[in-house]
Structures are given as C-alpha cells and as structure tokens.
Amino acid sequence: MAALSSTFRRLRRRTAAGAGLPTPEDRAQPVPGDEATPVDIAPNDPLLAYLQSASGAVDVEALELDSPALAELKAAGVKLAVPLVSQGELIGVLNLGPRRSEQEYSSDDRKLLDNLAAQAAPALRVGQLVRQQQAEARTRQRFEQELEVARLIQQNFLPKQLPELSGWQVAACYQPAREVGGDFYDVIPLTDGQVGFVIGDVTDKGVPAALVMAATRSVLRASAQRLIEPGAVLERVNEHLCPDMPAKMFVTCLYGVLDPDTGHFRFANAGHDLPYVKTALGSVELRARGMPLGLMTGMKYEERETLLAPGDSLLLHSDGIVEAHDPQGQMFGFPRLKEAVARYPGGGELIDLVLADLHAHTGPDAEQEDDITMVVLQREPARGDSPNGKVAGELLIEFEVPSAQGNERMALERVAATVGPLGLEPARLRRLETAVAEATMNAMEHGNSYRADRPVTVRVYAETGRIRVEVADLGGARSAPDQAEVPDLEAKLAGLQRPRGWGLFLIKNMVDEARETGDGEHHTVELVMHLEPESTQGADDDDT
Amino acid sequence: MAEATATFDVRRTGTAGVVDIRGDVTAGSEDVLMKAYESAGDVTAVILNFTGLSYMNSGGIGLLVTLLVRARRRSQQLLAYGLSEHYSQIFELTRLDEAIGIHDTEQDALAAAGAA
Numbered sequence: 001m002a003a004l005s006s007t008f009r010r011l012r013r014r015t016a017a018g019a020g021l022p023t024p025e026d027r028a029q030p031v032p033g034d035e036a037t038p039v040d041i042a043p044n045d046p047l048l049a050y051l052q053s054a055s056g057a058v059d060v061e062a063l064e065l066d067s068p069a070l071a072e073l074k075a076a077g078v079k080l081a082v083p084l085v086s087q088g089e090l091i092g093v094l095n096l097g098p099r100r101s102e103q104e105y106s107s108d109d110r111k112l113l114d115n116l117a118a119q120a121a122p123a124l125r126v127g128q129l130v131r132q133q134q135a136e137a138r139t140r141q142r143f144e145q146e147l148e149v150a151r152l153i154q155q156n157f158l159p160k161q162l163p164e165l166s167g168w169q170v171a172a173c174y175q176p177a178r179e180v181g182g183d184f185y186d187v188i189p190l191t192d193g194q195v196g197f198v199i200g201d202v203t204d205k206g207v208p209a210a211l212v213m214a215a216t217r218s219v220l221r222a223s224a225q226r227l228i229e230p231g232a233v234l235e236r237v238n239e240h241l242c243p244d245m246p247a248k249m250f251v252t253c254l255y256g257v258l259d260p261d262t263g264h265f266r267f268a269n270a271g272h273d274l275p276y277v278k279t280a281l282g283s284v285e286l287r288a289r290g291m292p293l294g295l296m297t298g299m300k301y302e303e304r305e306t307l308l309a310p311g312d313s314l315l316l317h318s319d320g321i322v323e324a325h326d327p328q329g330q331m332f333g334f335p336r337l338k339e340a341v342a343r344y345p346g347g348g349e350l351i352d353l354v355l356a357d358l359h360a361h362t363g364p365d366a367e368q369e370d371d372i373t374m375v376v377l378q379r380e381p382a383r384g385d386s387p388n389g390k391v392a393g394e395l396l397i398e399f400e401v402p403s404a405q406g407n408e409r410m411a412l413e414r415v416a417a418t419v420g421p422l423g424l425e426p427a428r429l430r431r432l433e434t435a436v437a438e439a440t441m442n443a444m445e446h447g448n449s450y451r452a453d454r455p456v457t458v459r460v461y462a463e464t465g466r467i468r469v470e471v472a473d474l475g476g477a478r479s480a481p482d483q484a485e486v487p488d489l490e491a492k493l494a495g496l497q498r499p500r501g502w503g504l505f506l507i508k509n510m511v512d513e514a515r516e517t518g519d520g521e522h523h524t525v526e527l528v529m530h531l532e533p534e535s536t537q538g539a540d541d542d543d544t
Numbered sequence: 545m546a547e548a549t550a551t552f553d554v555r556r557t558g559t560a561g562v563v564d565i566r567g568d569v570t571a572g573s574e575d576v577l578m579k580a581y582e583s584a585g586d587v588t589a590v591i592l593n594f595t596g597l598s599y600m601n602s603g604g605i606g607l608l609v610t611l612l613v614r615a616r617r618r619s620q621q622l623l624a625y626g627l628s629e630h631y632s633q634i635f636e637l638t639r640l641d642e643a644i645g646i647h648d649t650e651q652d653a654l655a656a657a658g659a660a
Contacts, residue, residue: 405572406549406568406570406572408601409568409599412599427629427630430630431630431633434601434630434634437599437601438601438602441601441602441603487638489609489638489639489640489642489643492609492613493609493612493613493616493643495613498606499606499607499609499610499613500571500602500603500606500609501602501606502602502605502606502638503601503602505602505637505638506602506605506634506637506638509637
C-alpha cells in the first residue's frame with residue numbers, strides 16, 4: 001500500500017482546475033490562482049479503499065465517510081472525485097470543483113469524465129513508470145559515480161609496491177567488493193630497517209568509509225615514524241580519530257613492526273581479525289587485546305611479540321574472507337582459514353590458494369560481499385632447512401613438565417642430558433641449566449598458576465653452532481609480573497624492592513640470547529646458547 | 545608452600561655461627577633456613593657453608609637477601625664459602641658478593657669475621 005500511497009500523494013496536487021498528467025514544472029512551481037490547497041490522504045484513510053473500488057466519478061459532497069481526507073476535499077470545494085485506476089490499482093484521482101456554470105454535473109458529464117479517466121489512467125501509469133525509471137537511473141548513476149570515487153580514494157592509498165626484504169617474501173592482495181568496503185593495508189618503512197605492516201577495515205562502505213580509511217592511514221603513517229611501539233601507535237591514532245569520527249563508524253586495525261633481521265614481529269590489535277602464523281607445528285592465532293579505533297578516547301592497546309622463524313608465514317586478513325557465505329548461507333569461517341594457513345605453503349601461493357578455496361565456497365556466480373584483503377609475510381627457510389620450511393633446526397627433544405613446585409629441576413636435568421653430547425663447555429652448560437630452570441619456574445608460576453593440568457612445554461633444538469631451548473606456558477602473559485623491574489640489591493636491602501624477583505634477570509644474563517614471544521595462546525621464552533662462546537662479552541642481551 | 549629440600553645444620557665456632565647447607569636452596573627453604581639462623585643465637589657473624597649445595601634458584605637468592613636484611617639489622621656479618629664457580633658467578637651478577645663476604649674456605653671466612 002505504501003507504493004500506492006506515495007504515487008497517490010504525488011497526484012493529489014491535481015485539482016479541480018488543473019487535473020491532468022503531471023509535469024516536472026508542476027512539482028517545482030505550483031501554478032498560482034486556480035491551484036487549490038493540496039489534500040493529504042493518509043495511507044490508512046478509508047477514502048483510498050472507497051475510490052479504489054468505486055465504479056466511476058464519486059460525488060464528494062454526498063459521500064459520508066469517517067475520513068479526514070474527505071473532509072479536506074469538501075473544505076477545498078471539490079465536488080467530484082474521479083478515480084484513475086489502471087490494472088486494478090488506484091494511481092490517481094481527478095478532483096473537480098464546481099462547474100463554471102455553477103450547475104450540477106450532469107450524467108453526461110460524469111460519463112465523459114469516466115471515459116476520460118479510463119483513457120488517462122493507463123497513460124498516466126506509463127508516465128509514472130517512465131519517471132520512476134528515470135529517477136532510478138539517476139540514483140544508479142550517482143551510486144556508480146560514488147563507487148568510482150570510493151575506488152579511486154581506496155586505490156590511491158594502497159601501497160604502489162611492496163618492499164623487498166632480504167630473506168623475506170611479502171605478498172598482498174586487495175579485491176574490492178562492488179560496493180567498495182573500507183579495507184586497507186599499508187607497509188611503512190621505519191628506522192633501523194624495521195618495517196611496519198598495517199591491515200584495517202572501516203565500518204560502512206563507499207565514500208565515507210574511503211575517507212575515514214584515508215585519514216586513518218595518514219595518521220597511522222605519521223605516528224608510526226615517531227613512536228615505533230605498535231601499542232603506542234594505535235593509542236595515538238585512536239586519539240586523533242575519535243573527535244572527528246562520524247557516528248556509528250569505527251576502524252578495526254592491526255599494526256605490527258617486523259624486524260627483518262631477527263624475525264621479531266611486535267604487534268597491537270584494535271579489534272581486527274586475528275592474524276595467523278604458520279609455524280613448523282601448525283597455525284596459531286596472534287592475540288592482542290584492544291578496542292577498535294575511533295570509538296572512545298583513552299584506550300590502551302596491548303602489545304605482543306612473536307618470532308617468525310625461518311619458514312614461518314604470517315597472514316594478515318580482513319573479514320571479507322571468513323564472512324563470505326556459500327549459497328546455503330554458511331560462512332567460510334575462521335577455523336577453515338586457520339586450517340588453510342597450516343596446510344598451504346606461505347607467500348603469494350597462500351593467497352592464491354585461499355582465494356581459490358573462497359571461490360569454491362561462495363560458488364562461481366556469487367557477487368563478492370565485502371572487500372577481501374590479505375597480506376602475507378614469509379620468512380624464507382634457513383639454508384639447510386628442508387625446502388618446505390617444516391624444519392627450523394633439529395628438534396632434539398620435546399617434553400612436558402607438570403606445573404608443580406620444584407619441577408624445574410626435572411626440566412633442567414632433561415635439557416642437560418639432551419644437550420650433554422653437543423660439546424657445550426661445562427660452565428656454559430650450567431648457565432643454560434639455570435636459565436632453563438628459571439624460565440620453567442616462571443612458566444609454571446606466572447603462566448600456568450601451578451596448575452597440574454597446565455604443563456610447561458620444553459623443546460630443545462640443535463641449530464648451526466648453537467642450542468636453542470623453548471620454554472612455553474599457556475598463560476600468554478608477556479613476562480613475570482613481579483620481574484618487570486631490574487632487580488637491584490641495594491634497593492632490596494633498603495626495602496624498596498621485594499627480596500625476590502631475580503628470575504628474568506638471571507635468565508637474560510645466563511645465556512647468549514634470551515627473548516620472549518607470545519602468540520596469544522602460549523607465552524614462550526627462547527634461550528640460545530652458542531656452542532662456541534662469543535669473543536665479546538655478549539651475555540647481556542637487551543633484546544627482550 | 546614447597547617442601548624443604550635442604551638441611552641447614554648450625555655449628556658455633558668462636559663468636560660465629562656456621563650454617564652447613566646441604567641440598568637445594570629454593571624459596572621453599574625459607575622456614576628451615578630462618579630457624580637455623582635463629583638457632584645460631586647471639587653471634588657476631590653468620591657463615592654460610594655452600595660446599596654441600598646442589599642447586600639454588602632465584603627463590604634461593606631471594607632468601608639470601610632476606611637473611612642479609614635480618615643479619616644487618618642485628619649488626620651481624622654474613623659470609624659464605626665453598627661456592628662453586630657457577631654460583632660464585634651468580635653472586636657477582638647479583639652483586640651479592642659485595643654484601644656477603646665470599647671466601648674459599650671456612651678458615652678464611654672465620655678469619656675475615658674475626659671469629660677464628
């Protein structure tokens with residue numbers, strides 16, 4: 001009924017003196033003088049139903065209906081209302097005032113009017129349809145132009161080329177949906193050879209989303225150069241975006257900084273889909289907490305770090321993949337993407353294979369629902385690794401230690417027994433043992449809360465010229481909370497620090513390299529001891 | 545609380561109390577070590593004998609800091625001997641060696657404490 005009512009309302013301006021096909025000029029500039037006051041007819045007014053079923057011209061004055069519109073017509077001096085019906089649908093009414101002769105309308109007059117109505121109605125209908133189509137075409141054209149603008153903005157702000165990083169393969173893909181969503185990605189060269197990687201998604205589509213995306217990208221680029229730390233960068237971007245963000249819009253964004261030399265990837269996440277890392281052991285999600293950008297000021301963004309080992313691949317992606325539906329309405333989903341990352345090779349090949357899976361899922365004729373964006377960072381396998389990147393050094397042993405007081409001795413002894421034949425000199429072996437014991441203690445206490453059902457996993461790798469031990473817990477905490485400060489004996493003796501809190505300090509000082517990584521599920525401490533001591537005193541590694 | 549994994553036997557030698565440590569010194573050793581320390585009574589110096597130490601972790605180091613605080617409050621010297629090279633290094637790293645006099649033998653420690 002709504003369509004009828006809108007059509008009808010447009011025609012209500014035809015008055016007793018001015019009935020006929022509407023012209024655009026009529027709408028823009030009502031003719032003065034003869035033009036009566038328009039009568040508004042509500043969609044639920046009984047007059048509509050009456051006119052629709054009337055067999056011909058209706059004598060308005062004689063009609064008795066509980067109808068506000070009828071009352072208005074009477075007040076406006078309308079004598080006859082001639083319904084214009086085309087294919088059973090009321091498309092307009094001819095409203096006639098009194099005859100100029102001031103005589104009543106005769107039955108001949110009425111017949112003439114009925115004939116006129118019968119002929120005018122289809123013509124009027126055609127006119128209405130033509131106008132409707134023209135309006136739709138204009139809307140479509142405006143829409144297409146807007147899409148083109150959005151596309152231009154979007155594409156102008158995507159990287160023109162990807163960086164060439166020694167030992168790394170970087171690949172990206174961006175496929176806009178027809179309605180251009182707000183996806184974007186960026187690669188930002190930073191100081192010391194570090195590289196920032198961004199993937200984001202603005203809610204909404206079209207030009208508004210593209211403009212917010214452009215603003216986000218600019219602020220992020222500027223902040224990244226000054227701040228480096230991903231959490232601080234997102235915090236700054238959020239503060240900049242909040243004041244001017246249009247209502248109901250926000251931006252999800254993941255920002256990470258890669259050190260191509262070491263493979264360390266520090267990242268923070270403002271509510272964006274979790275990236276996946278393909279490791280030798282499968283694929284893991286990289287978790288870091290944070291609210292989307294532009295919602296609220298004063299937000300903090302958790303910062304995490306992971307190590308991309310030789311052969312590992314990192315996939316940044318947008319929700320256009322996991323939220324793509326098949327013809328039955330089933331989403332592609334996170335588990336499937338995670339599994340694809342685990343199964344497929346990394347680099348550009350991963351992108352192609354995921355896209356192929358996605359197209360198989362949605363079907364060949366499906367229109368892409370949302371933008372699809374992927375960025376893949378692959379660390380090339382180290383020399384000597386098998387070509388599929390499955391092996392990063394030889395895993396000598398992997399074992400679990402139940403989280404219970406004193407069990408660090410168990411880890412220490414097994415690592416010592418495993419490493420024994422490799423020829424590490426005894427003093428250095430003792431140092432590695434202490435580091436393993438301390439890392440295991442921290443993992444049992446801070447990561448696993450000394451819960452027996454949460455074991456610590458220890459892995460020992462023999463790599464070229466070095467031994468690498470991983471101690472992983474299930475806590476995901478970045479480091480032991482009571483060991484954030486550097487222990488100072490004087491401060492402890494003066495009661496300014498607690499007597500305890502030496503663990504992390506010992507770990508860092510016992511081995512050649514120590515670092516912490518977290519993938520959201522596991523927190524891992526990595527301990528590296530070179531078989532030959534380094535010529536310089538390189539025990540103090542500030543890497544962590 | 546963790547089980548005590550070390551024993552601390554106290555000997556009185558002159559004006560010093562010598563604590564013979566055997567086993568693992570960890571956070572779980574706190575009660576036993578502090579009892580041993582109290583049982584040494586009114587001494588001018590406490591000498592820790594580490595020759596029987598098999599393992600000490602960061603919890604054990606924290607315990608030594610606590611012990612050091614108490615000894616200082618009572619104006620007692622704290623000394624140690626019999627540390628392996630590894631634990632000597634850890635004492636240096638943590639600068640415990642600056643607060644606890646480190647010696648090779650019991651005789652050296654007693655002499656340093658003026659208690660021989």
